[in-house]
Structure formats: C-alpha cells, structure tokens
Amino acid sequence: MTSNPVNRAYRDAYRYRNQLREAEAERDQLRDKLEQVTRSTIEDIALGLGISRPDTLWKLGLEVAQVQGVSGTINHNRARHVILELAKENGLQINPAQAPKMTGSKLESVFES
Numbered sequence: 001m002t003s004n005p006v007n008r009a010y011r012d013a014y015r016y017r018n019q020l021r022e023a024e025a026e027r028d029q030l031r032d033k034l035e036q037v038t039r040s041t042i043e044d045i046a047l048g049l050g051i052s053r054p055d056t057l058w059k060l061g062l063e064v065a066q067v068q069g070v071s072g073t074i075n076h077n078r079a080r081h082v083i084l085e086l087a088k089e090n091g092l093q094i095n096p097a098q099a100p101k102m103t104g105s106k107l108e109s110v111f112e113s
Contacts, residue, residue, distance in 0.1 A: 038064050038074060045079045050096040051087055060090050
C-alpha cells in the first residue's frame with residue numbers, strides 16, 4: 001500500500017501545527033517566568049533601599065521597561081533612581097535601617113527588634 005501524498009501532507013501539517021503550539025506555549029511560560037524573576041529582582045533592589053513594601057511600586061505605575069538597559073537586563077543604577085523618585089513622588093516611607101546589609105558572602109537583615 002502506497003501512501004497518498006495529499007494525506008501525508010495533511011498529517012505533516014497537523015504535526016507541525018502541534019509542534020508550533022507547543023513551542024509557543026513554552027515561549028509564553030518562559031516569558032512569564034522571566035517577568036517574575038525580573039520583578040522580584042527589582043523588588044529586592046527596593047528592599048535594599050529601605051522600602052518595606054516594594055510590591056506597592058507596581059501599583060504606583062512602575063514598569064520593568066523603566067529600569068531596563070539597552071540589552072534588556074536590569075540597570076541597577078537606573079532602578080535605584082526610578083524607585084527613589086517614585087517613592088518620593090508618592091510619599092513612600094524609606095527606612096534605610098531596614099535595608100538588608102551585605103557582610104562577606106552572607107546577607108544579614110538589620111531589622112531592629
């Protein structure tokens with residue numbers, strides 16, 4: 001029995017469409033994961049500046065694009081500047097005493113009891 005070229009073309013197209021959908025789903029998952037990691041890093045920068053509720057920054061309109069460099073990575077200097085400006089404009093309390101302190105290779109919290 002010989003295979004019909006038309007049927008084979010339909011099967012191949014079906015297989016390629018499924019592969020495309022799987023690749024798109026994986027791409028979307030990776031994009032979402034990258035967004036989560038990026039937002040978390042920005043929140044860590046805000047914590048380091050003494051902002052106790054860094055998640056508030058998103059509600060105030062902070063966007064990842066505001067702190068990205070030309071390569072798409074986070075520009076830490078720009079992030080600090082944008083975060084401090086946003087905090088100042090919106091009256092967010094900045095408490096440097098609550099900022100984590102780096103000592104050696106260990107991150108230590110300096111929260112007062």
